[in-house]
Structures are given as C-alpha cells and as structure tokens.
Amino acid sequence: MTTAVATPPQPAAVEPPPAPPEPRTLPRWAWALVVVGVWIVVWSFTKGQDTLALGAREHTDLHNEFTEFRDAVLASRDTNPIIQFTYQLGSWFTSAVEWLQRMISIPDFPRPVPQIGWIGVTAVATWVGLAVAGWRIAVLVALSFFSFGLFGYWSDSIDLLIVTFVAVSVAILVGMPLAVLLGTTNRAGASVINTVLDIFQTMPTFVYLLPIVLFFGIGASAAVVCTLIYALPPLIRIAGHGIRSVSGMTIEATDSAGQTSWQRLRKVQLPMARKTIVVGVNQTIMAALSMATIAAYVDGPGLGGPVLSALSKNDVGGAFVPGMLIVVMAVMLDRSTTAASEASEKAARGRIDLRKRRIVLAAAAVPVVVALWASRTYTDLAEFPENDLGSSIADGVNRFVDWFIDVFGGVTEWFKDLITYGLLNPMQDLLAESPWYVSAAGILALAFVFGGLRALVPAVICVYGIWFFDLWHDAMITLNMTLVGTVLVMVLALIFGVLMARSRYVDLLLRPVLDAGQTIPPFVYLIPILALFGPSRFTAILAGVIYAAPVAIKLVADGVGGVSSTTVEASRSTGATTWQEITKVQLPMARGSLVLAANQGLLYMLSMAVIGGLVGAGALGYDIVLGFSRSEEWGKGACAGITIVLIGIMIDRVARAAADKESVTHDPTRRPWWRSAMG
Amino acid sequence: MRNTRNRWRRGTRAVAAVACLALATACGGGSIDEETQANEEQAGAAGGECGDLNMAVNPWVGYEASAYVVGEVAREQLGCTVNYKDLKEDVSWQGFGTGEVDVVIEDWGHPDLEKKFVAEKGGDGSATDFGENGNVGIIGWYVPGWLAEEHPDILDYNNLNEYASEFETSESGGKGQFLGSDPSYVQFDEAIIDNLGLDFKVVFSGGEAATITAFEQAQETKDWLIGYFWEPQYIHAEVPMEQVELPPYEDGCQDDPAKVACDYPETPLKKFVSTEWAESDSTAVGLVQNFEWTNDDQNQVAAYITSDKMSPEDAAAKWISDNQDVVDGWLQ
Amino acid sequence: MSTVTDRHATTSASTADAALSVRHLWKIFGKGADSIIGTPDAELSRAELKEKTGCVVGVKDVSFEVAPGEVFVVMGLSGSGKSTLVRCLTRLIEPTAGEIVIEGDDVTRASQSQLRELRRNHASMVFQHFGLLPHRQVIDNVAYGLEIRGVPKKERRAKAAEVVELVGLTGYEHSYPDQLSGGMQQRVGLARALAGDPSLLLFDEPFSALDPLIRRDMQNEVIRLHHELGKTMVFITHDLAEALKLGDRILIMRDGAIVQVGTPDEIIGAPADDYVRDFTSEVPRSHVLTLKWVMHEPNGDALEGPVLQADQIVKDAARIVLDHQGPCRVMEGDKLVGVVDDEDILRVVVAEEEVKP
Known part of the structure; x- marks a missing residue:
C-alpha cells in the first residue's frame, strides 16, 4: 500500500513473473544471529555499566515535572473552564446511569425496589431478544438474566449492563463520525488516526484513571469515561476499515452515476460496510465489559466491585462467581448482536414473514406486560429472592483451588525454574544489564535486519522516547517479559490453532473456553497462579499468557482453517504426510494470520504488564501501580505508561514491516484502485 | 440458621408467585405499596437530619x-x-x-x-x-510461624545473613529475597537492607493479595519467606506470623529515606x-x-x-x- | 493505405456535431506527471519513461471522434490503457492533459457539479464487474441513478420497471444481485445505465467476465438495444471478435497510444502495422472483409454475370462467385469499381484454412 503512488506497478500483461528474492549473502535470521552474537560479546565486557536502573522509589526531575503538572491542574479544578466543562459532562453521564439504575437495578426511594423488578426486566430483555434476533437468542437472554439473579448479583449485573450501554452508546455517537473520517481520508490522514488509536489502545488504563477522576469525578461518570476511552478505538478502527474496504468497483460504478460524496457515504459505503460496522460495535461491547474491574477502582457500578472486594480477601471463589457472570454477559451480548445483525439482514431481504413475526411479537408482548405489572406488585418478583447458590459455588471453587494448590504446589516449580533460568534470566541479562546504548544499538540493528528502513525509523523514535522518559532499565525488563510471554503464546497458538482448524470437535470444545478466557477478569485467576508460583515474573507472564493466548489461538485457527481446501487437496494428492501438510502448506499459507496472531499476542501481553506489577513482576507495571497508588509518584507512573505505549508501537511497527518485507505475494484486494482500471 | 430458613421461605414464595403469574390469578403477598408508604412515613419522621x-x-x-x-x-x-x-x-x-x-x-x-x-x-x-x-498500625518484617518455631534465632536481624541463601528465589538475583508489598504502603526496606549490610534484595509483590498469598503458601508448604507485613490485618487470625526484630525506632531515624536503619514506628x-x-x-x-x-x-x-x-x-x-x-x- | 484514410475521412464526424470528441488526451500516473507532457520525455516508450521518472503512461496523446448513434469500439490487450481511457471520458480518472467534449460541453473544464450533471444525465457506464449494490434489490439498483437525482420513489420505480423489462429481467425486480447469474447481473448493470436515459453509453469490457454463450447473448442484446434506442456507444473490449461484431469503427490501442482507427474491414484488410496484423491474423477474414478488399481491376475481363456490391462480406458473396464461371462485377452504387473471380475468393478462404491449426 505504501508504494502505491511512488512506484506504479507495471500492467499485468507486460509484468515479468515475480522476480526471485534478491540474492543475498546471508538470510535474515543469520544476520539476526550475528547481531545477537556481537551484542553478547560487547555485553560480556560491559555488563552492569550505564544500565540506567532506577530504584523502586526513585524518580527523576522529568517525573517530578509530570507530577507537578498534575498538581497544578488539580489545584485549579475550581476555576479551570475545561474541568468545569468535563464535570458537567460527567454529571450528565452520572444522571443517565443513575436514572437507569433507579428504573431497573436499585431501589427508587421511597419504593423499596426499582421501578421495574427483575422479572419485568428479564421479560422485556427476552422480548427484545426475540424481536431482534429470534427465539434462540431470546432463550439465551432469558437464561443469562435469570443467572444474574440466581447467583446473587442481580443489581451489580444490571449496573454493569447500564454502564456498558451508556458507554457504548456514547462510543457509537463519537466513534462513527471518526470511523467515517478514517474510512474516507487519504493514507496520511489514516496513518495519523491509526497512530492515535494505537496510543489509546496500548496506554495502560491505570495511567489515565487518576486524570479521569480529576476531570470527571468518581463513580458512574468515571466508569463511563474510562470504559469509553478503552472501547472507542476498536469501533473506529474496525468500522473505518469496513468503510475503506468497500469494493472500489462499486464505488466507481455509482460515482459514474453522478452521486455526491454524501450520497456515496449514505447509500453505498455505510450500507456495504454494515457487517463490519456491526463487528466493530460488537468488539466495542466486549472491550467495554473487560473494563468492568478497572472501573471498580473508581467506584464504578457493576460486577467489577465484587470481584475486587473478593480479591482483597483472597477469596477466589467470591471473585469467580461475578467474574463468570461477566463472561455470561459477554457471551450473551456477543451472540445477540451478531444474531441481530444477521436477522435484520434476512428481514431486509424479505426472507422472514413479517406478518407472522408481528403476530408472534404481539402475542409475546402479553406475558411481558403481565410480568411488568407483577414486578411492580410483588416483592419477590421485584427483588430476586436470596439464595445460597452463588455462595455455595464460591465455596466449591475455593475448595477446588485449595485442593489444586495442595496437589500441584511445588510440582509445578520445575516449569517455572525452566522458563526463568533458561529463558527469562539470560535474555533479561542481555537486554537490561547491557549499557543502555548497547541495548539500544542492538534493538535498532535487529529492527533493521527484520524490517529494513521502514522498521528502523519508528524504532529510532520509540527507543529515543523510552530513553527520554527515564525508565530504560524497567522498560527492558518489561520488554523481555513481553517477548518471552509472546513466545509461549505462539507455541500455544500453533498447537491449539492447528488442532482447532483440523478438527471440528476440538474447535467446538475449545471456542467457549477461549471466549471465557478472553472476557473473564484476570484478577480471578491471579490468586491461584500466585499460590502456585509465588510473586514473580513467571506468575505475571503466565497471567499474561492466559489473557493473550485465546486471541492468538483463534487467529491461527481461523487462518489455518481459511487455507483454500483445493490447495490442501492438491498437496494431499502428492502424498504429503499430515505433518508435511501442516508445515509445508497450511502454516506457510496462513502466514498473514500467524503474523497477526504474534502481533496481537505481543500487544495483549504488554497490556498485562500492569497486572504483572500487582504480582511481583516489578518493572514498568510496578511503576504504574505505584503511580496510581501514591500521588507523589504519579509522574513516574505516567512516564511508565508512555514507555509501555512506545514499546507497543515499536514492536508493532517492526513486526508489520518485517511481515511486509518478507511477503512477495500480491494480495489482489490490496491493489491500488486505479490499477484494475488500467485493464 | 434462622437466616437460612428465612431464605428458603422467601425462595418458596418466589416459586409461588411465579406460579400465580402463570395462572394469571390475583394472589396476595408482600405488597410493595405498603413498604413504599412505610418508607415515606419514616423519611418524614426522621426529618433528614x-x-x-x-x-x-x-x-x-x-x-x-x-x-x-x-x-x-x-x-x-x-x-x-x-x-x-x-x-x-x-x-x-x-x-x-x-x-x-x-x-x-x-x-x-x-x-x-x-x-x-x-x-x-x-x-x-x-x-x-x-x-x-x-x-x-504496626509495620515490620515478618516471617511465617513455622520458621520462627524451627529457627527462633531468625527473629533477630543480626542472624539474617546466615540464612540469606535459604531465601533465594528466581527473582532475587543470587541474594536472599525480601518480599516488599503494595506500592501504597510506606516502605524503607531497600535502605534498611543496605544500611544494615544484609545480603538481601527487595522483590515487590505489588499488591496486598500477592503478599497474603505468599505468606499463606509459605506457612502451608514450609517455604522460606521474609517480608514486609503489618497489623491490624485479618490474616493474622489464620496464618501465624512473627515479627523480626530490627534496631528500634527512634525519633528522626526515618527522616532521611536513604539512611534508614531502624524499625518502623507504630502508626x-x-x-x-x-x-x-x-x-x-x-x-x-x-x-x-x-x-x-x-x-x-x-x-x-x-x-x-x-x-x-x-x-x-x-x-x-x-x-x-x-x-x-x-x-x-x-x-x- | 489510401483507401483507409479516405474512408476514415468520410465516416468520421466533424467536431461540431460529434457526440463525443477527444483531443490530445493524456493520462500519466505517478508523481510530477503534469510536467512530463510537452517535454522530450513524453516521446519515450512506456518502459523507458518508467525507468527514468517512475511514472507510467496510461493514455498517450489520444484523439478521436464519435458520431451520434455510432458504436465505437476501443480495443487493446490488458494494460493497453483502454480502461483508463474510458474512465477519463467522465473523469472517473482525472486526465493529465487534453480535451474531451461531450455534446458540445467541455468535460475537462467542468466543475464538480457540472460533472455530476453530466454523469447523471448524459453519459452512463457499464462495468466489467457490474459494480452493483449488494444490499439493494434489482429494481433499486436500476433506479439508483434516478434516486440520486432526487426523482421521487414511485416515479423512479416505474421508470426502472420499464427498463428492467427492456433488458429482459421481468420477474427478477425484487431479487438481490447475489441471487442472479453473472449474465443477469450484467443485465442489471445495463439497465442501470439505461435508466437515466443518457445519450452516451460507455461499456468497460462488460462481458469479459461472462462465459462464451452468455457473452454472445449479451452482445446480441446490445445490438438489439442499439437498434431500438440508437444510443451512441463507446465499447471497450480486449476481444477482437466482439469488436468486429459490434463496432461501426474500432480504435486499437497499445501502450496507451492509438495504433489504428478504422472500420472492421479496414482493420483486417489493411492492418496498420505488424502488431495489428499479428492479432488479427486468426480472424476468419472471409467473415469480415468486403469484396472491396479482394476485387481486382476489370482489365479485360468479360463484364457479365451477377452484380455484387462492394461492401458485401466475402463470405456472403462466395457462393455466388464460385457458382458463376468467370468474374463477377463489383459495383459501388451504380458505378463499377472492380471484378471478383474464384481465385480472389479462394485466396481469402484458403489462407484462413492454413492459419487454422
């Protein structure tokens, strides 16, 4: 794509067959080995010098300047017009959330119960599910809502639903215009927007939690805003991509009819990108739910609260139950939005008998009205009756975890030692104990080897930034943990991804587990891992792997599964073994997905750096937690957050450049639009 | 016990109510209106002071x-x-x-x-x-109960170096590991270790949950562990821990964070x-x-x-x- | 050669009443394309120019005119710039230089709104890959052009229904494009172009993606529509047979430049260079050439026997000539222009047999 204008391709007819890769003296991996070799030699003479290590409570002038800036903003909060404005905004969010809460989740004084009780809410939600997506989804919705009450977290669940609803609504309101901008602007504009989105997506939430409190206050408003910030980028990115990838031929054909650009957007681009936009909304909802626990740190209403409070009592079971309800909610919303989109398409195509459907819906509305009335009349139908199910499950989980740790505690130690002494420590010695300029040179050289000049330029900028923010040593430790974690993630992704792609049963079995792994708050499984492996970098890496692996596994499975069956058939016809089929056909042809999986795995690992800080991994994660916990260290925490963003962008850009450089195949859909016009 | 039975009764009532609903007959039962009225009266009486x-x-x-x-x-x-x-x-x-x-x-x-x-x-x-x-608030250096029992001399900081190698972990870089805690808390352990010449390295657990889990596990599996802990903390009721004696706190001994070589004060x-x-x-x-x-x-x-x-x-x-x-x- | 130029002069319309007139049209892709035209670089071959400046020539100094009601075919292999050329006509691709006049209006100088007006009312296009809107029914795809003009729903649907009937899609109004075969989809594309009742229809390789039988149907459809509606058409193709079948005149392009313009028999009878000769070599000449191209001077032959017209196709005249002993007369109107005998006919037909595998 970059070279679209600079070097217009030859027309196909006169195009020579793809040139063989330039003859080079050494392949890339050999160059990389040379770089690492030189690095090790230099390291052995210089280790321990100029590592720029900073003690846990030390900070530099730069960090202090950040803290002072924050203090100045804080001091001006009564007069600062921006804060006045954001406070106003925040109070709107709060009143929207609170109004909805009084309607359906908390007592609306002087009523002892909300305006609509649980059975009414469940009935309405089920009816909506029936109306937009059919009876299967209606059953799913009914069961999900019922489980919220049954496990004892009715109000918290509904609160989370409300916060998610408000945040996602605002996200769509703000995000769609930006998505259109991203989808229609030129390449330079798009890359600027993408970089900003990268920053928002890699910036650890803890860093902006305190400023949000400063600008929007505590509680529902802060919860909505931090959810919004985290949930907005996927929508803009995916919807923008959808708009951008609307078939150029259709656009040209309709342009030739003389449409204005507004007509093009409204009648062609948006309708044709509809499916992708729905995926964007769907991902936004998932992102919003994954913020539930973080939002609880600022008293956001929802299921995050009980998770955190159970955590403070080391009550794994107590955190597990609300954690699983978040998963239930995620699955429910995910399946409903997807099914709703399919159903509306079907309806638009006249494949549904509208009259029959209206009759069904009208008939179904009768019990809904009865349920509404009943939920306003009978206490037990307004307030979910208490029961012991939730707490007995929590007890069961606690017993299981205790048993598990009893049996496996210590047995697992060898694995931790293997990874730590075999991989983690040697790499960390090299990265973090070299003088900073040696590490910097090594990183830049590797970036150049793998991605050429296109990787070198962003790498130089990011390395300079990391150095500038005075947390070099911590950054290297975090980088190292991220790399080791990504290796583990990719091992899992390859094994399970290929298995899933090759066997439908494995796929059916594993997919729900992966869905759960992706949406369950990491805090839930933190304690058992801690008990098994103690506070250590390995614990942090393991938590990160659990978080990052599902995405990578899914991507690899989809990629391998997407390899054309004719190619596989052709290879089988030559008598290839299963192993050859996987290694010589399926994996190479799914290369794009593998690169994407590695890339996403890296970024997910990086986003867990903060969680790592909570379980003894130290480094940047600790700095961020420290900045969030002690106000005089906020500047250091903010700098650590920026450093994480820089590491993320650096890895991403190098990986992308490396993938592009290696790829010789021409993706026809990626051809510049005018190329097909040249006949 | 009374509580449980009460819950059961409410549960039965819910089932009954759902059944009523299904039959679409009017049943009596807990009235929301009555409670609303009661609440209003109560609010009026309390006067909202x-x-x-x-x-x-x-x-x-x-x-x-x-x-x-x-x-x-x-x-x-x-x-x-x-x-x-x-x-x-x-x-x-x-x-x-x-x-x-x-x-x-x-x-x-x-x-x-x-x-x-x-x-x-x-x-x-x-x-x-x-x-x-x-x-x-009492802050100090703690070891799990079993350790204090088996090696009572460990409760004096002067003897810590003898055992330093026992405390080594994958994180401590060849020295004994001292488990630091949640970043929120006041901690001078790095300085204390330096200034008392102890062969330990501080590894921060990063959070209260991590520290508590570490002490629980250490007691359970008789692992060697020394770290920052405090009272009041509910876990003392479940996991025995003993405080290691450091040079006693005197006024001003913690004024310069880099030179701290004494125990934490009671807060x-x-x-x-x-x-x-x-x-x-x-x-x-x-x-x-x-x-x-x-x-x-x-x-x-x-x-x-x-x-x-x-x-x-x-x-x-x-x-x-x-x-x-x-x-x-x-x-x- | 002289015949070609003569014929050219008589058949091409003069600028004033031409439906479409293109003069010195250039399109160069790449940075700094503007500055190349007029310099010696412009004379470089495509490969040389790319080597030197990184720019690629799409259309190189093309001029032609199309008379009202004419079917004008632009032919070339892929990469010859023909699709770029047709897109320049309504500025779907901005030309780098040159002038385009459609019905007296200068397209190259038109403002955005004038351009939209042109696209809405005067020139419609049919595309190789149809470019239909997958989320709309056939009827609404056809009505799209009317919709964006602001025609009320009822009216535009009525109009669209007429056109749907015209292209033979009755009964499929409420289908979605993905429910139709390729040929039917292209009928929708055709209907969409016709719905706005434009005077000029542009076809960009409309039938290349269809299989041969369907392609033949669609070609006949175009011929029928041309007879019924008499629209001016510019038709892009890489298929010589299609060009010969449809075109009143054919423009052959190579590397962005014109190689030859002429009627089908001119192209076959007098190829401008080896390039044209090479790819016309497999065409059954007897199916294209008229007697004019095979007759000889009546030097001393007996002027009796059947009378044939000069623009009669060889294939159609062959039986008469072969049945008759001795030469037949070839007339242009009332004037005798030559005679044709068995040998003249066989030369064409036998040559064909030899070429065939």
Whole structure:
C-alpha cells in the first residue's frame, strides 16, 4: 500500500513473473544471529555499566515535572473552564446511569425496589431478544438474566449492563463520525488516526484513571469515561476499515452515476460496510465489559466491585462467581448482536414473514406486560429472592483451588525454574544489564535486519522516547517479559490453532473456553497462579499468557482453517504426510494470520504488564501501580505508561514491516484502485 | 440458621408467585405499596437530619470493617443514607473537594496528600483531620510461624545473613529475597537492607493479595519467606506470623529515606473528612469524630467478613449489636 | 493505405456535431506527471519513461471522434490503457492533459457539479464487474441513478420497471444481485445505465467476465438495444471478435497510444502495422472483409454475370462467385469499381484454412 503512488506497478500483461528474492549473502535470521552474537560479546565486557536502573522509589526531575503538572491542574479544578466543562459532562453521564439504575437495578426511594423488578426486566430483555434476533437468542437472554439473579448479583449485573450501554452508546455517537473520517481520508490522514488509536489502545488504563477522576469525578461518570476511552478505538478502527474496504468497483460504478460524496457515504459505503460496522460495535461491547474491574477502582457500578472486594480477601471463589457472570454477559451480548445483525439482514431481504413475526411479537408482548405489572406488585418478583447458590459455588471453587494448590504446589516449580533460568534470566541479562546504548544499538540493528528502513525509523523514535522518559532499565525488563510471554503464546497458538482448524470437535470444545478466557477478569485467576508460583515474573507472564493466548489461538485457527481446501487437496494428492501438510502448506499459507496472531499476542501481553506489577513482576507495571497508588509518584507512573505505549508501537511497527518485507505475494484486494482500471 | 430458613421461605414464595403469574390469578403477598408508604412515613419522621454520608471504602478488609461499622451505625441509628464508595486512597482524597467523599475512616499516613488538601499543611483546605481512630498500625518484617518455631534465632536481624541463601528465589538475583508489598504502603526496606549490610534484595509483590498469598503458601508448604507485613490485618487470625526484630525506632531515624536503619514506628491510624461535610449540621459528624476502637475490635469484624463469609453489612451489624455500649459512647 | 484514410475521412464526424470528441488526451500516473507532457520525455516508450521518472503512461496523446448513434469500439490487450481511457471520458480518472467534449460541453473544464450533471444525465457506464449494490434489490439498483437525482420513489420505480423489462429481467425486480447469474447481473448493470436515459453509453469490457454463450447473448442484446434506442456507444473490449461484431469503427490501442482507427474491414484488410496484423491474423477474414478488399481491376475481363456490391462480406458473396464461371462485377452504387473471380475468393478462404491449426 505504501508504494502505491511512488512506484506504479507495471500492467499485468507486460509484468515479468515475480522476480526471485534478491540474492543475498546471508538470510535474515543469520544476520539476526550475528547481531545477537556481537551484542553478547560487547555485553560480556560491559555488563552492569550505564544500565540506567532506577530504584523502586526513585524518580527523576522529568517525573517530578509530570507530577507537578498534575498538581497544578488539580489545584485549579475550581476555576479551570475545561474541568468545569468535563464535570458537567460527567454529571450528565452520572444522571443517565443513575436514572437507569433507579428504573431497573436499585431501589427508587421511597419504593423499596426499582421501578421495574427483575422479572419485568428479564421479560422485556427476552422480548427484545426475540424481536431482534429470534427465539434462540431470546432463550439465551432469558437464561443469562435469570443467572444474574440466581447467583446473587442481580443489581451489580444490571449496573454493569447500564454502564456498558451508556458507554457504548456514547462510543457509537463519537466513534462513527471518526470511523467515517478514517474510512474516507487519504493514507496520511489514516496513518495519523491509526497512530492515535494505537496510543489509546496500548496506554495502560491505570495511567489515565487518576486524570479521569480529576476531570470527571468518581463513580458512574468515571466508569463511563474510562470504559469509553478503552472501547472507542476498536469501533473506529474496525468500522473505518469496513468503510475503506468497500469494493472500489462499486464505488466507481455509482460515482459514474453522478452521486455526491454524501450520497456515496449514505447509500453505498455505510450500507456495504454494515457487517463490519456491526463487528466493530460488537468488539466495542466486549472491550467495554473487560473494563468492568478497572472501573471498580473508581467506584464504578457493576460486577467489577465484587470481584475486587473478593480479591482483597483472597477469596477466589467470591471473585469467580461475578467474574463468570461477566463472561455470561459477554457471551450473551456477543451472540445477540451478531444474531441481530444477521436477522435484520434476512428481514431486509424479505426472507422472514413479517406478518407472522408481528403476530408472534404481539402475542409475546402479553406475558411481558403481565410480568411488568407483577414486578411492580410483588416483592419477590421485584427483588430476586436470596439464595445460597452463588455462595455455595464460591465455596466449591475455593475448595477446588485449595485442593489444586495442595496437589500441584511445588510440582509445578520445575516449569517455572525452566522458563526463568533458561529463558527469562539470560535474555533479561542481555537486554537490561547491557549499557543502555548497547541495548539500544542492538534493538535498532535487529529492527533493521527484520524490517529494513521502514522498521528502523519508528524504532529510532520509540527507543529515543523510552530513553527520554527515564525508565530504560524497567522498560527492558518489561520488554523481555513481553517477548518471552509472546513466545509461549505462539507455541500455544500453533498447537491449539492447528488442532482447532483440523478438527471440528476440538474447535467446538475449545471456542467457549477461549471466549471465557478472553472476557473473564484476570484478577480471578491471579490468586491461584500466585499460590502456585509465588510473586514473580513467571506468575505475571503466565497471567499474561492466559489473557493473550485465546486471541492468538483463534487467529491461527481461523487462518489455518481459511487455507483454500483445493490447495490442501492438491498437496494431499502428492502424498504429503499430515505433518508435511501442516508445515509445508497450511502454516506457510496462513502466514498473514500467524503474523497477526504474534502481533496481537505481543500487544495483549504488554497490556498485562500492569497486572504483572500487582504480582511481583516489578518493572514498568510496578511503576504504574505505584503511580496510581501514591500521588507523589504519579509522574513516574505516567512516564511508565508512555514507555509501555512506545514499546507497543515499536514492536508493532517492526513486526508489520518485517511481515511486509518478507511477503512477495500480491494480495489482489490490496491493489491500488486505479490499477484494475488500467485493464 | 434462622437466616437460612428465612431464605428458603422467601425462595418458596418466589416459586409461588411465579406460579400465580402463570395462572394469571390475583394472589396476595408482600405488597410493595405498603413498604413504599412505610418508607415515606419514616423519611418524614426522621426529618433528614443526617442526610447523605459518602463513605470511602479503601481496598483492605480492616478498612472495610471500620467503614461499615461506622456506616451501619449512621444508617440504623441516625437514619443517614450511606453511600459506600470503593476507592483507592488517592482517589478518595481527591473526592473531598468535590463532595463525592465525606469520610476516610482509616488513614495510614499520606504526608503528600495532607500537604495538598489539609489547610494546616498548606493544602487547599478541602480535607480536615478528625484525629485518631484508636487503631494502631504496626509495620515490620515478618516471617511465617513455622520458621520462627524451627529457627527462633531468625527473629533477630543480626542472624539474617546466615540464612540469606535459604531465601533465594528466581527473582532475587543470587541474594536472599525480601518480599516488599503494595506500592501504597510506606516502605524503607531497600535502605534498611543496605544500611544494615544484609545480603538481601527487595522483590515487590505489588499488591496486598500477592503478599497474603505468599505468606499463606509459605506457612502451608514450609517455604522460606521474609517480608514486609503489618497489623491490624485479618490474616493474622489464620496464618501465624512473627515479627523480626530490627534496631528500634527512634525519633528522626526515618527522616532521611536513604539512611534508614531502624524499625518502623507504630502508626496511630487517623480519620480524615471533607471540610465542607465537617462544617455541615449532619448528625453523623459527631459520630465520625467520636469513633474510636481497638485493633482487636477491627480484627473481630474483619474475621466475620473473611472467615465467616458474612457481608460487611451483616458483620458490622453483628458487632454493633454485641457492643452497643461502645457504640453509645460514639453517639453522645 | 489510401483507401483507409479516405474512408476514415468520410465516416468520421466533424467536431461540431460529434457526440463525443477527444483531443490530445493524456493520462500519466505517478508523481510530477503534469510536467512530463510537452517535454522530450513524453516521446519515450512506456518502459523507458518508467525507468527514468517512475511514472507510467496510461493514455498517450489520444484523439478521436464519435458520431451520434455510432458504436465505437476501443480495443487493446490488458494494460493497453483502454480502461483508463474510458474512465477519463467522465473523469472517473482525472486526465493529465487534453480535451474531451461531450455534446458540445467541455468535460475537462467542468466543475464538480457540472460533472455530476453530466454523469447523471448524459453519459452512463457499464462495468466489467457490474459494480452493483449488494444490499439493494434489482429494481433499486436500476433506479439508483434516478434516486440520486432526487426523482421521487414511485416515479423512479416505474421508470426502472420499464427498463428492467427492456433488458429482459421481468420477474427478477425484487431479487438481490447475489441471487442472479453473472449474465443477469450484467443485465442489471445495463439497465442501470439505461435508466437515466443518457445519450452516451460507455461499456468497460462488460462481458469479459461472462462465459462464451452468455457473452454472445449479451452482445446480441446490445445490438438489439442499439437498434431500438440508437444510443451512441463507446465499447471497450480486449476481444477482437466482439469488436468486429459490434463496432461501426474500432480504435486499437497499445501502450496507451492509438495504433489504428478504422472500420472492421479496414482493420483486417489493411492492418496498420505488424502488431495489428499479428492479432488479427486468426480472424476468419472471409467473415469480415468486403469484396472491396479482394476485387481486382476489370482489365479485360468479360463484364457479365451477377452484380455484387462492394461492401458485401466475402463470405456472403462466395457462393455466388464460385457458382458463376468467370468474374463477377463489383459495383459501388451504380458505378463499377472492380471484378471478383474464384481465385480472389479462394485466396481469402484458403489462407484462413492454413492459419487454422
């Protein structure tokens, strides 16, 4: 794509067959080995010098300047017009959330119960599910809502639903215009927007939690805003991509009819990108739910609260139950939005008998009205009756975890030692104990080897930034943990991804587990891992792997599964073994997905750096937690957050450049639009 | 027991109600209208002298115990509307100025925050010091009970180096590991280790949960562990721990963070409140001002919450009913 | 050669009443394309120019005119710039230089709104890959052009229904494009172009993506529509047979430049260079050439026997000539222009047999 204008391709007819890769003296991996070799030699003479290590409570002038800036903003909060404005905004969010809460989740004084009780809410939600997506989804919705009450977290669940609803609504309101901008602007504009989105997506939430409190206050408003910030980028990115990838031929054909650009957007681009936009909304909802626990740190209403409070009592079971309800909610919303989109398409195509459907819906509305009335009349139908199910499950989980740790505690130690002494420590010695300029040179050289000049330029900028923010040593430790974690993630992704792609049963079995792994708050499984492996970098890496692996596994499975069956058939016809089929056909042809999986795995690992800080991994994660916990260290925490963003962008850009450089195949859909016009 | 049976009865009632619904017949049962009326009357009678009480709940159980005991007294006996807000310390203090937080019931010492928000310390005056709450924070170096039993000499810091190699872990780079704690807490361990010439390296657990899990596991599996810990903390009731003796605290020995070579002082825990709220005529102001109890009291309520798995409200109510005389003292 | 130029002069319309007139049209892709035209670089071959400046020539100094009601075919292999050329006509691709006049209006100088007006009312296009809107029914795809003009729904649907009937899609109004075969989809494309009742229809390789039988149907459809509606058409193709079948005149392009313009028999009878000769070599000449191209001077032959017209196709005349002993007369109107005998006919037919595998 970059070279679209600079070097217009030859027309196909006169195009020579793809040139063989330039003859080079050494392949890339050999160059990389040379770089690492030189690095090790230099390291052995210089280790321990100029590592720029900073003690846990030390900070530099730069960090202090950040803290002072924050203090100045804080001091001006009564007069600062921006804060006045954001406070106003925040109070709107709060009143929207609170109004909805009084309607359906908390007592609306002087009523002892909300305006609509649980059975009414469940009935309405089920009816909506029936109306937009059919009876299967209606059953799913009914069961999900019922489980919220049954496990004892009715109000918290509904609160989370409300916060998610408000945040996602605002996200769509703000995000769609930006998505259109991203989808229609030129390449330079798009890359600027993408970089900003990268920053928002890699910036650890803890860093902006305190400023949000400063600008929007505590509680529902802060919860909505931090959810919004985290949930907005996927929508803009995916919807923008959808708009951008609307078939150029259709656009040209309709342009030739003389449409204005507004007509093009409204009648062609948006309708044709509809499916992708729905995926964007769907991902936004998932992102919003994954913020539930973080939002609880600022008293956001929802299921995050009980998770955190159970955590403070080391009550794994107590955190597990609300954690699983978040998963239930995620699955429910995910399946409903997807099914709703399919159903509306079907309806638009006249494949549904509208009259029959209206009759069904009208008939179904009768019990809904009865349920509404009943939920306003009978206490037990307004307030979910208490029961012991939730707490007995929590007890069961606690017993299981205790048993598990009893049996496996210590047995697992060898694995931790293997990874730590075999991989983690040697790499960390090299990265973090070299003088900073040696590490910097090594990183830049590797970036150049793998991605050429296109990787070198962003790498130089990011390395300079990391150095500038005075947390070099911590950054290297975090980088190292991220790399080791990504290796583990990719091992899992390859094994399970290929298995899933090759066997439908494995796929059916594993997919729900992966869905759960992706949406369950990491805090839930933190304690058992801690008990098994103690506070250590390995614990942090393991938590990160659990978080990052599902995405990578899914991507690899989809990629391998997407390899054309004719190619596989052709290879089988030559008598290839299963192993050859996987290694010589399926994996190479799914290369794009593998690169994407590695890339996403890296970024997910990086986003867990903060969680790592909570379980003894130290480094940047600790700095961020420290900045969030002690106000005089906020500047250091903010700098650590920026450093994480820089590491993320650096890895991403190098990986992308490396993938592009290696790829010789021409993706026809990626051809510049005018190329097909040249006949 | 009574509780359980009650729940069952309510459960049966729900089933009955659903059944009624299915039959679409009119049944009697708990009337929401009656309760609404009762609430209205009660609100009228109470006259709203207390109003809202915004209670910050910082994320550790001891704090939760204090906050809910004060909160439940305010709610049950003064008729306040209590809003519990789960917040970290920093965020709580920021809330004083905006009216979102009225009370921080247990403060372990945040000189930097006081400097920013307390008028006497040069701050903007949004926070007011309401004095001590009776709890005493003890910070120190702890080892699990089994270790103290088997190697009693370990409780003297002079002998620590002999055992340093036993404390080595994958994280400690060849030295003994000293487990630091949650970043929120006051910690001088790196300096103490340096200045006492100990062969240890501080590894930060990063959070209270991580530290507690580490001590639990160490006691269970007889692992070697030494780390930063504190009282009051509910876990002392479950996991035996012993404090290692450091050179005793003297005034001024922790003034220069780099030169600290002594034990932590005992910290009287304090109450801070929003100035605006303190100056209001809420009847709860007096309650918070008078609130004072002991470490044992707090540990008792914390144990109700953690060991007996009671909700904080129930735990507080139980303690209140057992100790009404103490509570009466606060209400004078 | 002289015949070609003569014929050219008589058949091409003069600028004033031409439906479409293109003069010195250039399109160069790449940075700094503007500055190349007029310099010696412009004379470089495509490969040389790319080597030197990184720019690629799409259309190189093309001029032609199309008379009202004419079917004008632009032919070339892929990469010859023919699709770029047709897109320049309504500025779907901005030309780098040159002038385009459609019905007296200068397209190259038109403002955006004038351009939209042109696209809405005067020139419609049919595309190789149809470019239909997958989320709309056939009827609404056809009505799209009317919709964006602001025609009320009822009216535009009525109009669209007429056109749907015209292209033989009755009964499929409420289908979605993905429910139709390729040929039917292209009928929708055709209907969409016709719905706005434009005077000029542009076809960009409309039938290349269809299989041969369907392609033949669609070609006949175009011929039928041309007879019925008499629209001016510019038709892009890489298929010589299609060009010969449809075109009143054919423009052959190579590397962005014109190689030859002429009627089908001119192209076959007098190829401008080896390039044209090479790819016309497999065409059954007897199917294209008229007697004019095979007759000889009547030097001393007996002027009796059947009378044939000069523009009669060889294939059609062959039976008469072969049945008759001796030469037949070839007339242009009332004037005798030559005679044709068995040998003249066989030369064409036998040559064909030899070429065939």
